[in-house]
Amino acid sequence: LYTNAQVTKHISKQQYQQGDIIFQSSHSRQCEAVKMATHSDISHCGMLFKENDQWYVIEAVEPVQIVSLNSFIARGIDAHYKVKRLKKAYNQLTDATIDAMMTLGKKWIGKHYDIYFGWGNDQLYCSELVWKLYHDAARIDLCDLRKLKDFDLSQPLVKEMMNERYGNNIPYDENMVAPSDLFNSPKLELVDEH
16 A cells, blocks of 8 residues: 555656546445446546646546545555556647647536436546547547447446446447546557556
8 A cells, every 4th residue: 555655756756748547446336336347447537637736637526526646546446546648649639739628627627427427418427528528629539439238237236236327227328438448548558557
């Protein structure tokens, strides 16, 4: 387990860039279901940006918010995280693009977390937020969208949570993107892991 001081020291040595995407795993019931449905340990993500020489993360929890990078990391299991960046071949993140992404992201601050994983902009979940920041403001699709039915819905916890949320009206054809879909994007490369 990393202490906050160790994390701070590690962060200070990194050369993060605006728009980098940070991934982690958390312990909530929903995160466990996401891990089962996606066959991945990655269950949460957000986008890094810098303001007044400090690193922050814009993320969709309840509600969509901006938190310090240290606070984001502290919520993950054992303070482990991974940071990925758009590969040079795709890197079109100019200052103007980053500004557009942040303007859009800040418009979404306070929106409710979407427990139903719908694709509209009235509520947002974590990977949807990051995907849309890149898609809408930078015109970059980090990965293809999938349908709910494309995920592994066979685990008891996944079935239980779907029944709680949707009852008999499970939106199998809803567009979705999982944190692991972003993490596995061929357009991204790993730049840090702790």
